[in-house]
Amino acid sequence: MTDAEALLATQADVAFGTPGAWVQVAALDRVAGSSVGDRAVHVLADQPVTAEVGVTLAPAHQGSGLATEALCAIVSILFEDHHMHRVFSQMDDRNTAVQNLFGRPGFRCEARQVEADWFKGEWTTVRYRGVGGGAAAGGAVGADPCQRRRRAWRRR
Ligand SMILES: CC(C)(COP(=O)(O)OP(=O)(O)OC[C@H]1O[C@@H](n2cnc3c(N)ncnc32)[C@H](O)[C@@H]1OP(=O)(O)O)[C@@H](O)C(=O)NCCC(=O)NCCS
Numbered sequence: 001m002t003d004a005e006a007l008l009a010t011q012a013d014v015a016f017g018t019p020g021a022w023v024q025v026a027a028l029d030r031v032a033g034s035s036v037g038d039r040a041v042h043v044l045a046d047q048p049v050t051a052e053v054g055v056t057l058a059p060a061h062q063g064s065g066l067a068t069e070a071l072c073a074i075v076s077i078l079f080e081d082h083h084m085h086r087v088f089s090q091m092d093d094r095n096t097a098v099q100n101l102f103g104r105p106g107f108r109c110e111a112r113q114v115e116a117d118w119f120k121g122e123w124t125t126v127r128y129r130g131v132g133g134g135a136a137a138g139g140a141v142g143a144d145p146c147q148r149r150r151r152a153w154r155r156r
Contacts, residue, residue: 020045027070049085072146079144088130
């Protein structure tokens with residue numbers, strides 16, 4: 001069994017938004033219908049209105065805005081359909097592409113933990129970025145930060 005098949009087997013019975021489970025959601029090219037990457041979504045078991053997300057795009061499709069569109073689509077679903085309070089992501093502090101990706105729809109920097117993670121043979125500094133939250137976070141509870149961007153895409 002390949003890694004991909006093993007991953008799919010673990011997800012067969014897991015519904016999107018199930019607290020405690022990581023779910024991979026494919027990002028498809030709307031014209032070709034082929035997969036260009038995926039989004040990983042994890043609704044926290046002990047905070048079921050908080051979700052963690054990650055995005056990976058195949059190298060051939062990077063640098064075209066597709067990851068931003070894929071991220072915004074999943075964030076909108078989390079806020080509008082699953083009524084999340086806050087969505088966040090954690091990333092290698094040196095990863096400029098992912099910092100830029102999450103910065104575009106307004107994920108604020110919430111924390112930077114120095115050499116907090118032993119990853120691929122070295123200590124890695126981890127940055128946390130998030131959107132949502134209430135007045136304390138400068139936002140409105142339940143507001144979808146990606147709404148404006150999605151309206152622009154629909155008009156294209
Ligand atoms: C993180 C990752 C998904 C970002 O991908 P990306 O291609 O940089 O992001 P986008 O698809 O949104 O493309 C944005 C770039 O395309 C450019 N672009 C070109 N045409 C564009 C268009 N029509 N609309 C928007 N952006 C466009 C943007 O200017 C931007 O370039 P810049 O960063 O040089 O300013 C990718 O680097 C990746 O898969 N990395 C490996 C996995 C990883 O680290 N994931 C993070 C885990 S949380």
